[in-house]
Every structure is written in structure tokens, then in C-alpha cells.
Amino acid sequence: MDGSSIQPNNPSAILVGDSLANPPGKTTPFVSIGQTVKATYSSVDPNTGKLKTQSRSFVVSGIMQPTGNNQLDKAVIINEPTGNSLFHKAGKYDTIEVAAISGDYVNAVQQEITSLYGSNNIGVITPKAILAARQQFQSGSSSFTIDIAFIALLVGAIGIITTLYTSVNERITEIGTMKAVGAKNGFILSLFLSEALLIGLIGSTLGILMGITGAYILTSGFGASTPGGGPPGAAAPHITPNFLPNDLLNVWLLSLFLSLVAGVYPAWKTSRLSPLEALRR
Numbered sequence: 001m002d003g004s005s006i007q008p009n010n011p012s013a014i015l016v017g018d019s020l021a022n023p024p025g026k027t028t029p030f031v032s033i034g035q036t037v038k039a040t041y042s043s044v045d046p047n048t049g050k051l052k053t054q055s056r057s058f059v060v061s062g063i064m065q066p067t068g069n070n071q072l073d074k075a076v077i078i079n080e081p082t083g084n085s086l087f088h089k090a091g092k093y094d095t096i097e098v099a100a101i102s103g104d105y106v107n108a109v110q111q112e113i114t115s116l117y118g119s120n121n122i123g124v125i126t127p128k129a130i131l132a133a134r135q136q137f138q139s140g141s142s143s144f145t146i147d148i149a150f151i152a153l154l155v156g157a158i159g160i161i162t163t164l165y166t167s168v169n170e171r172i173t174e175i176g177t178m179k180a181v182g183a184k185n186g187f188i189l190s191l192f193l194s195e196a197l198l199i200g201l202i203g204s205t206l207g208i209l210m211g212i213t214g215a216y217i218l219t220s221g222f223g224a225s226t227p228g229g230g231p232p233g234a235a236a237p238h239i240t241p242n243f244l245p246n247d248l249l250n251v252w253l254l255s256l257f258l259s260l261v262a263g264v265y266p267a268w269k270t271s272r273l274s275p276l277e278a279l280r281r
Contacts, residue, residue, distance in 0.1 A: 006077060006078075006079050007061060007079060008079050008080075008081070010061070010079070011078075011079065011081065011082045011085075012057065012058050012059050012082075013058065013059060013061040013078070013079070014037065014039075014058035014059065014060055014061060014076055014077065014078050015060075015061065015062045015063070015064055015076065015077040015078075016031055016060055016062075016063050016064065016076050017063075017064050017072060017073040017074050017075045017076065018063060018064055018065060018066045018067075018073050019066075019070070019073040019074045020073070020074050020075070020076065021060075021063045022063075031060050031063075032060065032063075033060050033061065033062060033063060034059065034060060035059070035060045036057055036058070036059055036060075037057070037058050037059075037060060038055055038056070038057050038058075039055065039056050039057075039058060039076070039086070040053060040054070040055045041053070041054050041055075041056075041086055041087060042054075043087075043088065054086060056082075056086055058078065064077075067099065068127075069097075069127075071097075072097055072099075075097075098113065103127075106126055106127065106128065107126075110124050110126055153254075153258055156203070156255070156258065156262075157258055157261070157262040158262075160196060160199055160200070160258075160259055160262040160263060161262050161263075161265070161266060163199060164192060164195065164196060164262075164263050164266035164267070165266050167192075167195065168192070168266055168269070168270045172273070175188060175270060175273060176273070176275050176276075179273070179275040180275045185271040185272065186271070188267075188270055188271040188273075189267050189268060189270075189271040191267075192263060192266060192267035192270055192271075193260060193263055193264070193267045195263070196259050196260060196262065196263025196266075196267065197256065197259055197260055197263070199259055199263075200255050200256045200258065200259025200260070201256060201259075203255065203259070204251070204252050204255030204256060204259075205252070207255070208248055208251065208252060212241070212243060215241040215243075216241055219239040219240065219241055
């Protein structure tokens with residue numbers, strides 16, 4: 001339709017990205033077609049070193065459809081002569097955004113640009129490369145999280161073992177008395193395994209509850225939960241924690257299993273304790 005592309009002969013026309021024209025969380029658009037907007041550009045004069053401000057009015061001639069590119073969806077586009085005049089670029093720019101008709105043509109467009117300008121003179125970044133970099137970052141972040149979780153589990157296991165050993169040393173006489181009156185090794189073993197399970201049950205439950213509470217407390221400061229917060233035209237920056245029940249259940253069961261594993265050796269050693277040796281202590 002008219003106004004849906006750059007108008008080379010209309011210096012006052014401007015295209016607005018979808019996220020800028022229709023901010024997420026807002027019920028009314030920030031700008032609409034036909035509306036007059038004012039753009040202000042500030043720069044430093046290379047000769048005097050003073051800050052210069054230049055303003056220009058534009059008429060919104062079109063609103064771009066969502067592209068999935070956050071930078072492009074929040075951008076405004078004017079024709080090249082107007083950009084040279086407003087930004088004093090003299091035809092020299094740092095970045096060029098090229099939109100292919102279809103995703104099937106992205107590789108062909110990349111090869112065409114590379115062959116036209118040379119691989120040493122220009123760098124071409126495609127959505128595929130961005131996704132690969134993002135996946136690599138997420139993979140590194142996941143590995144870091146797993147390492148932290150492993151260290152936390154190891155520290156927890158050492159804490160349980162230390163707690164049970166301390167409990168055993170403090171109750172040796174009691175253990176000797178129980179074995180002297182006929183308590184079997186299996187009973188002593190189950191007694192301390194139950195204590196380890198109880199430690200894991202209380203610790204894992206409190207840990208999950210404190211983690212959920214802490215997440216809501218930490219994210220409560222990231223803006224208002226209603227669309228009314230933030231500057232004009234901006235969406236509310238509220239962050240809501242997301243917890244998956246299956247993941248919470250797996251963490252809870254893993255904590256219980258770890259508690260049992262950590263308590264096996266102290267419980268086994270206690271069950272093998274001789275009554276005479278225990279009573280002598």
C-alpha cells in the first residue's frame with residue numbers, strides 16, 4: 001500500500017517499527033499513520049567541541065510489520081538524503097539492515113553481499129549466526145549453573161555426613177545401651193537412615209520454599225506489575241518468576257536421595273559398633 005516503503009522523494013516521511021508504534025503492555029498505540037513526530041539529534045562539533053542539537057518534524061507514513069528483530073522493531077526509518085542531512089553522515093554508515101523476502105533467501109543474500117563488498121571489508125551477521133551465538137551463550141550459562149548446583153549438592157552431602165557423625169559421637173553410649181538390650185544392627189541402621197531422610201526432607205522443603213520466596217522478592221523491584229509504569233511509550237519492566245512443578249519435584253526427590261546416600265556410611269558404621277566398645281566410651 002502507499003507509504004509502506006521508503007519514499008525517496010519525500011523528506012518528511014518516516015517509517016516506525018512495530019514495537020515502537022505499539023508498545024507491549026499498552027492498550028493504545030504510541031504513534032499512528034499520519035501523525036506528526038519530532039526527531040532531535042545531538043552531536044559534537046569537531047571544530048568547536050560544542051554540543052549541537054538539530055530537530056526535524058516527520059509524518060508517519062507507515063508502520064512496519066513485526067520482524068522478530070528487536071532492534072529493527074524498535075527503529076524508525078527515513079530516506080538516505082534526509083539521514084545524511086540530519087545526521088551529517090555524508091553517505092557513510094556503520095550498519096546496514098537488509099531484509100530478505102523469505103528466510104529461504106538469507107544465505108543467498110549473505111553470499112551476494114560478501115561477493116559484492118568482499119569478506120575483508122564488511123561483516124555480515126545473519127539471524128542464523130545470532131541464534132548460534134545465543135545457543136552457545138545459553139550452553140555456557142547452563143554449564144555454569146550445573147557446576148554451581150553440583151557444588152551445592154556436594155556441600156549439602158558433606159553437611160549431612162558431618163551432622164550424622166556428630167550425632168553418632170554424641171549418642172555412642174545410647175547406642176551401646178540399645179544394642180546391649182537386644183537392638184539389632186538393622187534397627188540401628190534404619191534409625192540413622194531415618195534421621196538422614198528427615199534432614200533431607202526438612203532441608204529440601206525449606207530450600208525450595210525459600211528459593212521461591214527469594215525469587216519473588218528479588219524480582220518485585222523490576223518495575224510495576226501494571227502497564228501504567230515506566231516512561232511514555234515503554235512497556236512495564238515487571239519480571240514474573242516461572243517455576244516448573246516437575247523441576248521442583250525432581251529437585252526435591254534428588255535432595256532426599258542425596259540425604260539417604262550421604263547417611264548410608266555413618267549409619268552402617270554405627271550399626272556395626274560393638275556394644276562393649278560403645279559402653280566403654
